[in-house]
Amino acid sequence: MSYSQKFKDHLAHPRNAGELPDANAVGDQRNPACGDRLRLSLIVKNDYIEGARYLAYGCPPTLVCGSVLTELITGKTISEARQMTKTDVIDAIGGLPSRKHHAAALAIETLKTALDNEAKF
Amino acid sequence: MTTNRRIYLDHSATTPVDPRVAAAMARTLTENYGNPSSVHGFGQQARSAVDRARREVAALIGAKPNEIVFTSGGTEANNLAIRGLCEAAAAQGRHIVTSAIEHPSVRGVCDALEKRGWEVTRLPVYDNGIIRLEDLNAAIRADTVLVTLMWANNEIGTIQPIHEVGTLIRERRAAQGGQSQRHLWFHTDAVQAAGRLWLNVDEAGCDLLSMSAHKLYAPKGIGALYVRRGVRLAVQNVGGHQERERRAGTENVPAIVAFGEAAKLEREEMRERVAHDSALRDRFESRVQELISDVVMNGDREHRLSHLSNISFRFIEGEGLLINLDLEGVAVSTGSACSSGTLEPSPVIRALGVSEEVARGSIRFSFGKDNTEADVDYVVDVLSRAVERLRALSPLSIASH
Numbered sequence: 327m328s329y330s331q332k333f334k335d336h337l338a339h340p341r342n343a344g345e346l347p348d349a350n351a352v353g354d355q356r357n358p359a360c361g362d363r364l365r366l367s368l369i370v371k372n373d374y375i376e377g378a379r380y381l382a383y384g385c386p387p388t389l390v391c392g393s394v395l396t397e398l399i400t401g402k403t404i405s406e407a408r409q410m411t412k413t414d415v416i417d418a419i420g421g422l423p424s425r426k427h428h429a430a431a432l433a434i435e436t437l438k439t440a441l442d443n444e445a446k447f
Numbered sequence: 448m449t450t451n452r453r454i455y456l457d458h459s460a461t462t463p464v465d466p467r468v469a470a471a472m473a474r475t476l477t478e479n480y481g482n483p484s485s486v487h488g489f490g491q492q493a494r495s496a497v498d499r500a501r502r503e504v505a506a507l508i509g510a511k512p513n514e515i516v517f518t519s520g521g522t523e524a525n526n527l528a529i530r531g532l533c534e535a536a537a538a539q540g541r542h543i544v545t546s547a548i549e550h551p552s553v554r555g556v557c558d559a560l561e562k563r564g565w566e567v568t569r570l571p572v573y574d575n576g577i578i579r580l581e582d583l584n585a586a587i588r589a590d591t592v593l594v595t596l597m598w599a600n601n602e603i604g605t606i607q608p609i610h611e612v613g614t615l616i617r618e619r620r621a622a623q624g625g626q627s628q629r630h631l632w633f634h635t636d637a638v639q640a641a642g643r644l645w646l647n648v649d650e651a652g653c654d655l656l657s658m659s660a661h662k663l664y665a666p667k668g669i670g671a672l673y674v675r676r677g678v679r680l681a682v683q684n685v686g687g688h689q690e691r692e693r694r695a696g697t698e699n700v701p702a703i704v705a706f707g708e709a710a711k712l713e714r715e716e717m718r719e720r721v722a723h724d725s726a727l728r729d730r731f732e733s734r735v736q737e738l739i740s741d742v743v744m745n746g747d748r749e750h751r752l753s754h755l756s757n758i759s760f761r762f763i764e765g766e767g768l769l770i771n772l773d774l775e776g777v778a779v780s781t782g783s784a785c786s787s788g789t790l791e792p793s794p795v796i797r798a799l800g801v802s803e804e805v806a807r808g809s810i811r812f813s814f815g816k817d818n819t820e821a822d823v824d825y826v827v828d829v830l831s832r833a834v835e836r837l838r839a840l841s842p843l844s845i846a847s848h
Contacts, residue, residue: 337770338774338836343839385764
């Protein structure tokens with residue numbers, strides 16, 4: 327399978343890896359079919375996502391979608407972030423084979439979970 | 448980051464063509480282009496080149512030249528062996544014994560026959576990746592016509608007790624009275640073993656043995672099936688008299704010549720190649736264990752091919768590691784694949800009874816004659832950094848520390 331240069335760059339140089347100790351919104355999701363996992367921790371202030379970090383386990387698209395997602399959402403408002411779809415993530419990577427689209431879906435689901443959790447803070 | 452350095456550690460997938468083999472092939476392409484079936488001089492010259500190659504390939508496994516059938520590769524050899532034998536022996540029984548860790552080409556034929564009414568028993572391997580003779584003995588029934596077991600595994604390199612299997616099968620055949628199983632045959636897929644172990648079909652007691660040339664520094668698209676004299680196969684390719692009526696079609700003369708040359712070189716140089724590969728492999732494994740924590744070495748430590756190392760790196764997944772290594776010019780392979788959101792970890796690694804996570808983190812490193820100690824040191828360096836980078840991302844790694 328061939329991946330885009332951007333994809334490979336994110337894989338070799340993950341952005342925003344890790345966890346934010348003072349996060350106020352955390353989401354953890356697992357793809358039940360393949361066992362891939364994504365964990366997102368966010369700092370949300372005044373309706374803006376000020377910081378985002380991720381942890382991921384699984385196939386390369388899962389790792390890359392996590393990395394790209396943190397770049398995409400940082401600086402967005404909550405409602406902007408909530409409107410994002412897996413297509414936004416796929417486009418930002420420079421495309422993904424259709425059988426790997428579930429990785430982008432996992433990223434969006436994790437984001438939604440984190441934002442839902444923020445609402446409970 | 449990209450690099451100009453390229454290190455090939457995937458010799459179990461395929462090998463580079465040896466320049467001496469390529470030269471023999473090139474000469475044949477341009478100078479010896481006759482059809483071996485033609486009666487004229489051009490044809491006879493090609494025929495004698497094919498015969499010479501057949502003698503070399505036979506010598507590699509202690510067979511007679513007329514017991515060698517050239518095929519398009521290992522997969523066709525496995526198809527011809529299993530399908531051909533089972534179809535020819537269908538009147539005697541429709542039961543096959545195989546193992547849980549066969550190459551997909553063997554697994555695939557067995558699955559296809561199962562759909563057509565044959566019964567298949569798949570012997571388990573244990574945590575060392577090796578079958579047990581008592582399981583085989585118990586699995587053989589009155590209607591078993593074929594035992595097909597790989598000589599050495601392509602992912603973890605474990606070597607099956609082929610000589611003992613051959614002896615067991617001979618004993619079952621020789622049993623007296625109603626217990627005798629005269630119609631029991633033994634096939635071994637030796638694609639990974641040929642050229643890396645000393646093989647002798649008589650000592651192994653096998654009736655059929657598959658080989659592939661491109662694992663022996665020869666080109667792709669050529670292989671061979673050893674068929675012991677007297678073993679009947681239902682022909683799969685009809686429409687020509689080639690290969691003693693066992694495989695119709697004009698012989699791929701240049702590739703056959705290349706295979707012959709590679710087999711000759713392998714016989715002459717095997718001892719040093721094995722010593723070279725195993726020294727690199729051992730250096731690699733000891734450095735990995737020194738520098739990287741939480742690794743699992745897959746497969747039996749002793750009964751395995753000397754050029755191959757299969758290692759699981761805990762908390763991370765194989766393909767991500769593979770691509771990270773590829774970006775630094777290092778080629779390896781992983782058995783794990785994830786498609787359509789359905790995980791398919793290597794059935795071979797899973798058969799060892801390890802967890803899904805360990806199976807997903809497995810990487811195969813396979814060394815070859817052109818690798819050097821400097822290659823090993825570079826790979827270990829790149830590998831340890833890539834593992835560290837991926838573990839920093841892994842929720843499993845964070846949770847365990």
